[in-house]
Amino acid sequence: MTESKQLKKKSLFRLDAYVLLFCILLLCALATYVVPTGEFDRVKNGNVTTVVPGSYHAVEPNPTGFIEFFTAIQTGMVKGAPIIFLVLFTGGALAVLDKTGALNAAILTMVRKLGNREWLLVILITSVFSVLGTLGVIVNSVIAFVPLGIMIARAMKMDAIFGVALIYLGVYAGFNTTIAFPGTLGLSQEIAELPLFSGIGYRTIIYVTFVIVTILYIGRYARKVRQNKSILGGELFPSDSGSTTMEVDTKNVDFTTRHKLILAFTGIVLIGFIVCTILFKWDVNEMSGIFIFIAIGVGLLNKMSGNDIAKTFLKGCQGLIYGALIVGMARAVTVILEDGKFLDTIVYGLATILEPLSPMAGAIGMFLGSAGLHFLISSGSGEAVMLMPLLAPLADLMGITRQVAVEALMLGEGVVNCINPTSGVLMSILAMSGISYGKWLKFMLPLTAVWTVLSIVFIVIGVLINWGPY
Template identity: 40%
Template sequence: MKKKESSSKRRFVMPDAFIIIFSIVFLAAVATYFIPAGTYERETFDNVTQVVPDSYSTVEANPTNLLDLFRSVQLGLVESANIIFLIFTIGGIVAIINSTGSINTGINALIVKTKGRYMLLIMSVSAIFGILATMGVAANAVIAFIPIGIALARSLNLDAIVGVATVYLGYYAGMVAGVFDPTILGLGQSIAELPLFSGITLRIVIFITLLIITITYINFYAKKVKNDPSKSLMGDRLFTDNNDESAGQVKDANFTRKQKLIVSTFFVFIIFFVYGAFNYGWSINELAAIFLIMGVVVALIARITPNQFISTFMDGARSLVYGALVVGVARAVIVVLEQGNILDTIVHGALVPLESTSLFVGGQLLFAFNLLFNLLVTSGTGQAAIIMPLMVPIVDLLGLTRQTGVLILKLGDGFTNIITPTSGVLMAVLAVGGVQWTKWARFVLPLALMWVAVGAIAVGFATLTGYGPF
């Protein structure tokens, strides 16, 4: 008995997400002592700051000391404040909507109409969000739809991972391809002096391929959980406290007019935000405001008293503290690299040697670099502003088309965003969905590798065929 007990005590336990992320922060701090400090000059065109090619120069080193290391966590929280408070706001307002039973009852009505065909539902929802994303809908909007995926998964007796994956992975399959993406793709093609949305055919093929692989992967996992809940990566609890199976349930299975009005209110406000994002450049702060206004309207419809509103809101926000704080700690990695003046050095050291490689190898190495660089700079527009001005002369020297360079940027930016803990949007999504990053990573890693394989094939095809124009 003693041997069994001691062996079980020595069994490996996956470190908490905070430990993993802070370890990355620590490694970044150590790197500031060994990687030479340097920077590129930057210019601003049309309110977009871009790196000036061939402007790299060394600067005075600024290694991270012990105080800087822990101060970076505070600075990361401050710099991520908009996302952190968005998470709290969404958690509180969703708790208010859940208290009316509207989402669950509406999902149940949908399940009845589809006769409980969960694979069909997963396919339909993922495809809808994929199409929305590939048309360039702002990435932050996906956070608002996670509660819908959770409610769907709960009603189908699946788990929170399925709920998050159905919405988020379907969405990112579209984001990666970016068939009509006016932001990241538009910025990349603008810097590369290419016609907007040119090279569309290959991106459509990539989108369809990624979407099919993603839906098949989610359904395969969902089938395992459906047949045997013990195989869920969530463990004993298929949903965490903030997404508990009893949350928002109602005794009356009838989808009432009031509940239909509440659900309609939710979608009207989200559509209003998407309109604002396209036409007025709305982002995270406006999304938080939209949710607050939505919550007040829902409270009026459901006749929720002010005290009940505050109490329910605080319960919902409180349940997301863990995930919200993870976002800030992840940001500390970028704080350390930027303050240590080694972020530009990493870019310079990786891209310049590629000028002497062969055509095919150069394309694959550029793709690999963008995948890794996205672990540091997860913002697509930020990565485009840093990388594309440097990549254009390199692809020209290698003999790659500039369209291939833009494709490499898009694929490199998108793939690792579904797994990297430094992505604020991913960590916000997991916080709202109640899924720990360590459990999500175990689920999504095989899919991420499949996506990378598709990307490598696409880059190889673009390289060999002279993917154009230019």
């Protein structure tokens, strides 16, 4: 390979996340001048607004102008504010917690006890977070836990990709195969007129299979890192990472009573948040507030002054500005697509293509179509309210059960969640950890391919067994 080609390949794999999203924004803006515009009528059922099948009609084009292109970025920042502040406040709270030394001491104690048995750690952490993901307890808020994975990876002498995968893929292996999350599965089943969380037996088999495959993949990558085959090369923790400013001292550190008290307080507050998420539907806004509370409580337990807590918290926020604002850039893509009024045209075209297919081909087509649309509609619930009203009657016409149609939608958006450049959560995590999108793709594409094959197999089985409502 020539030197120029090597440099070109290197620059591609280190393309800045903001530059990548700006290019995507530009392509979407240009598409508003080319793609035919149209809309479905929409009807509100309770708190859910869905499209009306058969109501698609052409509307006046609304191409993105020069000023509108740049104001879309600001609008994206405003709409992404809840997650942006979650990222910032996570950095602030972790900076205060890191200053106490409690987290360092706990991680080193755990690593010393585990030795080189990273398989055990991968199984435990990935399994726990997958449960939280499949129940929808932690989805967008996974951002708050990724720095913990980075710190564990540092202590184990792994790399940033391993640290991110440990937490992020744990949550999304569960969320992508959700068995009881009202926000996506429950909403889709409600639109499809299926009993809430019906089909849980078969979905549990899918969930367990995905988690096992993910654990094996992360464990295999950990072994490669041990063999000095990290995708990140010699730069295991890229220097531009906000989260890596929180170092893990690799020397022996005493795990004191104060450390235990600080971590117990933090753990109880986070468990309380999880409980309130289930009982009171707490989400990102409440978690942002929780991290302010944790920072104050941890600081006081460590006998820090008010000024010291504030300065440390703000310094932690500053370290994650790069990772926070990327959420707004990703959200700006949705702003342009919605204002350009051509998303409905794409959905209508998909439904038209699927209608004449056989049941088997149609079910697989639903899965592939959902996966493709998720690059444009990065919200799972948003895709459900747009696509499910069309897929449900389409499934009836094609001889596919509605349960299979729902799962095709769930798995379709699920398999691309972790490679989707318009996902604010993914791009924020990559920015926080300093991993370029290209290198993440190099790590993630083989697992995405395995997830895709598994999804098609399970969908085909669903068609063959005529998977019904229960």
